[in-house]
Amino acid sequence: MVGQSGANSILPGRALRCLFVHAPDPLYANTQNYGALFMPVWAYTLASHVPADGRFELQLCDTRFDSLEQTMAVDVALFSGINQDHNSLIQAEATLRRRFPNMVSIIGGPICWSFNQAGDIDKLAAFDHIFIGDGEPEIALLLEHIATGRPLEKVICNAKRFNMAEARAVNRALLDSTIDRYYGAVLEVSRGCPFLCEFCDIRILPDNNRPHNKAADLIVAEMDHLCRLGVRQVLFACDNFIGDPRWAEQVLDALIAWQQESGFRPGLYTWLTINLYRHPRLMEKMRQAGFDLLFIGIESFSENSLLETAKVQNASIELIEAIREVQSYGFIIVAGLIFGFDSDDETCFDTTLNGLRDSALLSGDPSLLTALPGTPLYRRMMLAGRLRQVRYGLGGFKYQTNFKYLMPQDHLIDGYRHFIKRYNQGSYQYSRLVAYMDLVGKSKNFVPLNQGGYGEIGRFLTMVLRNRGAVLLMGRRALKFSARPANIFYALLGLLLVARHYGISGRFSYFQFWLFAWSNSILKYQDITQDDFDLESVSADFDIRDVMPVDYEKSANEPIPANKTNAQLRATGQQLRALIKRASLIDARSGQGKA
Numbered sequence: 213m214v215g216q217s218g219a220n221s222i223l224p225g226r227a228l229r230c231l232f233v234h235a236p237d238p239l240y241a242n243t244q245n246y247g248a249l250f251m252p253v254w255a256y257t258l259a260s261h262v263p264a265d266g267r268f269e270l271q272l273c274d275t276r277f278d279s280l281e282q283t284m285a286v287d288v289a290l291f292s293g294i295n296q297d298h299n300s301l302i303q304a305e306a307t308l309r310r311r312f313p314n315m316v317s318i319i320g321g322p323i324c325w326s327f328n329q330a331g332d333i334d335k336l337a338a339f340d341h342i343f344i345g346d347g348e349p350e351i352a353l354l355l356e357h358i359a360t361g362r363p364l365e366k367v368i369c370n371a372k373r374f375n376m377a378e379a380r381a382v383n384r385a386l387l388d389s390t391i392d393r394y395y396g397a398v399l400e401v402s403r404g405c406p407f408l409c410e411f412c413d414i415r416i417l418p419d420n421n422r423p424h425n426k427a428a429d430l431i432v433a434e435m436d437h438l439c440r441l442g443v444r445q446v447l448f449a450c451d452n453f454i455g456d457p458r459w460a461e462q463v464l465d466a467l468i469a470w471q472q473e474s475g476f477r478p479g480l481y482t483w484l485t486i487n488l489y490r491h492p493r494l495m496e497k498m499r500q501a502g503f504d505l506l507f508i509g510i511e512s513f514s515e516n517s518l519l520e521t522a523k524v525q526n527a528s529i530e531l532i533e534a535i536r537e538v539q540s541y542g543f544i545i546v547a548g549l550i551f552g553f554d555s556d557d558e559t560c561f562d563t564t565l566n567g568l569r570d571s572a573l574l575s576g577d578p579s580l581l582t583a584l585p586g587t588p589l590y591r592r593m594m595l596a597g598r599l600r601q602v603r604y605g606l607g608g609f610k611y612q613t614n615f616k617y618l619m620p621q622d623h624l625i626d627g628y629r630h631f632i633k634r635y636n637q638g639s640y641q642y643s644r645l646v647a648y649m650d651l652v653g654k655s656k657n658f659v660p661l662n663q664g665g666y667g668e669i670g671r672f673l674t675m676v677l678r679n680r681g682a683v684l685l686m687g688r689r690a691l692k693f694s695a696r697p698a699n700i701f702y703a704l705l706g707l708l709l710v711a712r713h714y715g716i717s718g719r720f721s722y723f724q725f726w727l728f729a730w731s732n733s734i735l736k737y738q739d740i741t742q743d744d745f746d747l748e749s750v751s752a753d754f755d756i757r758d759v760m761p762v763d764y765e766k767s768a769n770e771p772i773p774a775n776k777t778n779a780q781l782r783a784t785g786q787q788l789r790a791l792i793k794r795a796s797l798i799d800a801r802s803g804q805g806k807a
């Protein structure tokens with residue numbers, strides 16, 4: 213427990229005792245990141261907007277490290293989380309409530325926005341107040357209201373995106389005393405993304421379909437502070453780092469200048485789009501600044517599926533070439549991949565395996581498409597009566613999804629399992645490593661890193677060793693991996709291959725990532741059975757025309773410029789109409805055949 217307190221209390225005699233409670237679902241917190249634990253950015257961020265004038269005492273309880281039974285006495289408990297944390301948040305509130313019956317509890321974060329969109333806000337009724345939206349401009353007011361006993365509504369909504377030009381450095385007292393517990397640091401650098409993907413709930417948050425950027429100076433000041441605390445790995449949290457390429461370049465220039473001056477060389481990771489391939493200067497500067505891992509939503513190697521979901525930035529290019537181009541600078545792309553689009557058919561599994569190999573990707577862990585509340589995809593599924601009532605039907609879980617797929621359920625499950633079987637084979641994995649090393653080895657673009665990189669095995673293992681669940685997971689990984697002698701053989705072959713490429717600086721970090729990603733997949737998927745999937749597909753008498761419900765276009769009411777809504781509807785509509793036409797032709801032909 214850590215805190216910040218002072219003397220000028222507005223409560224008689226003392227400050228208002230405020231506890232930030234980070235209570236992620238324990239199973240997922242342990243398994244999703246394999247033991248790497250990330251810091252609760254929301255708490256440090258909000259804390260920096262609470263006046264440090266002594267009226268408020270702030271502490272942080274991260275249930276992954278601290279016990280809710282041993283916190284300080286609490287007047288206000290502030291919670292946050294994502295959809296999958298629902299149960300754990302409810303339990304955390306109840307535990308604290310038993311100890312402090314008079315406390316006021318408030319919950320905010322992505323779970324509130326998402327549940328509200330789904331019409332499920334009642335599921336958070338246990339909290340005294342539910343806050344939807346960005347908290348920076350409101351947090352001080354909220355706490356002042358509580359401190360002075362002024363009434364507050366049950367559901368409080370801030371419909372305006374926070375002006376990131378007013379962002380502050382995160383709360384030092386909380387950060388400095390807790391940073392050592394986490395894997396490096398997470399630094400939020402921007403919000404928003406200008407693209408239009410149908411399944412994405414980022415672009416439909418209020419005013420979030422455009423970039424909102426922190427000032428480059430603030431980012432550098434935060435980096436400097438983190439590095440002085442000993443941090444060497446920083447995740448730049450954002451929706452799309454190159455949503456505004458000019459700002460991205462300013463940040464990179466400032467980072468490079470600071471690194472040269474200070475001598476600090478942190479390894480960096482961020483999220484962005486494949487459009488990066490169009491910006492050679494940015495790619496060069498990103499390498500110079502220390503970026504080695506980039507999360508990019510590739511989603512699919514099928515152009516039809518990309519068009520359906522209006523991921524036009526991926527569909528309108530030679531996707532494989534673009535991925536290779538980005539990786540030729542030495543980046544590792546962590547690819548987001550999805551199965552289950554309406555346009556996907558049984559060929560999508562092999563297409564993905566081939567796409568992964570041809571583009572020389574070292575990563576690739578596909579998810580099944582989920583309809584996140586508030587998205588156009590969710591609306592389309594709702595209008596077509598395709599939503600399912602599942603316990604965790606709000607996204608986040610691997611094999612349980614919340615809408616009925618067009619592809620028959622058995623084909624989807626069999627295809628997924630076929631994908632995993634082939635994907636996990638040593639020979640396939642080795643062919644990917646060969647492709648990557650060959651690409652980077654022959655590349656004229658390659659820019660070596662001046663630093664260790666984001667994936668630091670020593671730091672990761674230290675974290676794992678502190679956590680019993682993560683140690684067990686690591687043991688299971690080793691056992692499952694070595695259960696097949698062929699895996700050991702190909703892992704050694706991979707090591708030899710990498711060792712031979714002595715011209716590539718940092719080559720063992722590529723080997724490390726490759727082995728980590730491959731063994732993750734073995735750990736997660738090798739033993740999955742039919743029973744691990746809770747999926748459904750549309751019934752045999754489903755009318756194919758309902759993939760594009762008549763009201764889908766009319767009912768679009770997103771708070772973004774109409775031309776953008778229309779662009780998404782156009783791409784999705786064109787592809788789905790083509791799908792309907794094709795299916796109807798096939799039906800007509802088979803009808804004739806039967807006759």
Ligand code: B12
Binds near residue numbers: 346
């Ligand atoms: C960084 C990040 C990660 C990182 C690190 C997470 C971490 N602990 O730092 C990693 C890569 C590990 C990660 C993983 C996952 N993530 Co993530 N991640 C993000 C990302 C890009 C930034 C989060 C962040 O720090 N934002 C900055 C903070 C300041 O914003 P914030 O938390 O929203 O808080 C603001 C408001 O919500 C509000 N607020 C928040 N809490 C409270 C509380 C109170 C009381 C009040 C008044 C206000 C308030 O005020 C804050 C300031 O404005 C977001 C997308 C985004 N741009 O937000 C996705 C996001 C949070 N992730 C998401 C998901 C789904 C996941 C995964 C489940 C993905 C997967 N399938 O594996 C995993 C699960 C993680 C786990 N359990 O361990 C979803 C959650 C959707 C949902 N509604 O459930 C998001 C929103 C992306 C998306 N739209 O799809 N993630």
Ligand code: SF4
Binds near residue numbers: 405407409414452
């Ligand atoms: S590019 Fe990524 S963040 Fe942007 S709309 Fe598409 S999925 Fe969302």
